[in-house]
Amino acid sequence: MGRAKHDCFYLEVQIFHTVLIWTRAAWPLKGIMKN
Structure with a gap:
């Protein structure tokens, strides 16, 4: 459970x-597209 939580984080x-x-x-x- 702790392992899966760590992977998700x-x-x-x-x-x-x-x-x-x-x-x-x-x-x-x-910026390039504006100019």
Whole structure:
């Protein structure tokens, strides 16, 4: 049970980091598209 909970938390962290990276990567693209 504790193991499954840990895996779920790890997965959520991975998703959060991926979203954060994509958001940071998307900001310059948004600026380019505006100009």
